[in-house]
Amino acid sequence: MSYTLKNCRLIPELSGQHHLTIADVYVDEGKIISIADPDSHTAQGIVIDCKGKTLLPGLFDLHVHLHSEEEIMPTAANHFTIMKKAMQSAQLYLDYGFTTVRDMGSTNRVSHAVREVINEGLFIGPRVIGGGKIIRPTSKENYHAGDSFIREVTGHNEMLKAAREEFAEGADIIKIYASGSALQTSGVPTQPIFLPEEIRAAVTIATMEGKKVAAHCHSREAINMCLADGVYTIEHATYVDDEAIEILKTEQSYLVPTLTPMHHRKPNNRDPKDDAILEKKLKVLAEASSKRLRTAYQAGLKMGFGTDVSIHSFSNRIGIEFKMRKELCGMENIDILLQATKYSALIAGLEGVTGEIKEGYEADLILMDGNPDQDLTVMYEKPAIVFKNGIKVV
Incomplete structure (x- = not known):
């Protein structure tokens, strides 16, 4: 099916500097x-008059969980229910304009199944980059999801085995946990939890597969260790330091900040005591990340765009990642838009495919009612229209 989107407002930085x-x-x-x-021409196909609204490339979220441990209660949830919820998540991401998502850990590797259903045309959803199960070291942190969401390893050999198995199960990228968790009460975000040889083992297998490793990293030590050992994306990057920033300038590795979880909302099922611990922890992390990520941004780093929040609570948090990057980190509107599109496409290995409005690119497009390069609050609303691969889905 063909369309002519008439009278679109284009942003040059997102449209190949089109005149x-x-x-x-x-x-x-x-x-x-x-x-x-x-x-200059006669419109063809179905004509949609955009009336001067802004046409953007489809958005990227490089840190999602299509189905996570928060949604697995009771743990006996059957495979059909897990698949259904993951597909609902995928559909909601598309509704909000995210035409590409990178799953950073899902129950029973369900992101792979959702990816295949979408790729086979059985379901219209975003492009899914699947990360399989999260690999983390044996530690005191308590996860309710058990081995359906996370696999624990100790030592070089177990990491080799886990990485091989995750790729064999269809992972496009593997995610490791290199520092303590912010969202677990027993987690210590400033503490590195993998040994260098364990990280190197994951990167070795990924390199052999022609693929990459992403690492959950808050602590300075964990970030620098991962960069030294060839990890491709640093997720969260709360305490990124000047040494790491200098390494990142080479663009061999990238930061994917996720500020949205700092906007903490108390889930109904959380113990009030746990909630108080998390609120205190997240306040400290928010202050640290805003300062350090501001420094990284001012150094000129290209960053990816990630949210790390369940799409089912997105209606309460829509636009928060855009808002926090601007208000906490002092980022310019156009740079945040580039992070959510062109830069994330580069990081995801999709440069030249999507992420910009250019002839020959896939028609992943969203229409926004306003001028987000001038007023970022436009991005706090759902798009008026969403196209995924040339199909109008909203």
């Missing part, structure tokens, strides 16, 4: 075919 600010975008067979002056 037109108001243009018609012609989409056919899933691709952006042409970008033209509205008065």
Whole structure:
């Protein structure tokens, strides 16, 4: 099916520096075919008058959990229920304009199944990059999901085995836990929890597979250890220091900050005592991350865009990641938009495929009612229209 999106407002930085600010975008067979002056051609296919609204590339969220331990109670939930909830999550991400998501750990590796259902055309959802189960060291932190969501390893050999098995099960990327958790009461975010040889084992297997490793990292020591051993993306990056920033300037590895969880809302099923501990912990982390990520941003680092929050609570938090990057880290509107599109496409290995509005790119597009490069609050609302691979889904 073909469409002409008439009278779209384009942002040059997100549109290959196209000279037109108001243009018609012609989409056919899933691709952006042409970008033209509205008065220079005859519109083809289904015509949608965008009336000067801003057309953006589809958004990326590089840190999601299509189905996580928070949703697994009771642990006896059957595979059908888990798959159904994960598919609902995928659909909601698309509704909110996220046309590509990178799953950083899901129950029973359900993200792989959702990915395949979408790729086979049985269900319309975002592009899914699957991360399988999270690999973390044996530790005191208490996870309710058990081995359905996390696999524990101790030592070099167990890491080799776990990494091989995760890739064999279909992982596009593997995620390791290199520092303590912020959202577990027993976790110590400033504490590294993997040994260098364990991290190197994961990277060795990923490299052999032609794939990458992402690492949950809050602590300075864990971040630097992961960068030294070849980890590709540093998730959260709360205490990223100047040494790490210098390494990251080479663009061999990238930061994927996730500020949204700092906007803490008390779940109904959480013990009040635990809630008080987490609130105190998250306040400290929010202060540290805003300071350090501001420094990383001012150093000119390209960063990815991640939220690390269940999409089912997204209606209460829509736009929070955009808002916090601006207000806490002093990032400019256009740079945050680049992080959510072009830079994340680069990090995800999709540069030249999606992430910009350019001829020949996949037609992953969202239409926003306003000018988000001038007023970021536009991104606090759902898109007026969403296209995924040339299919109008919203």
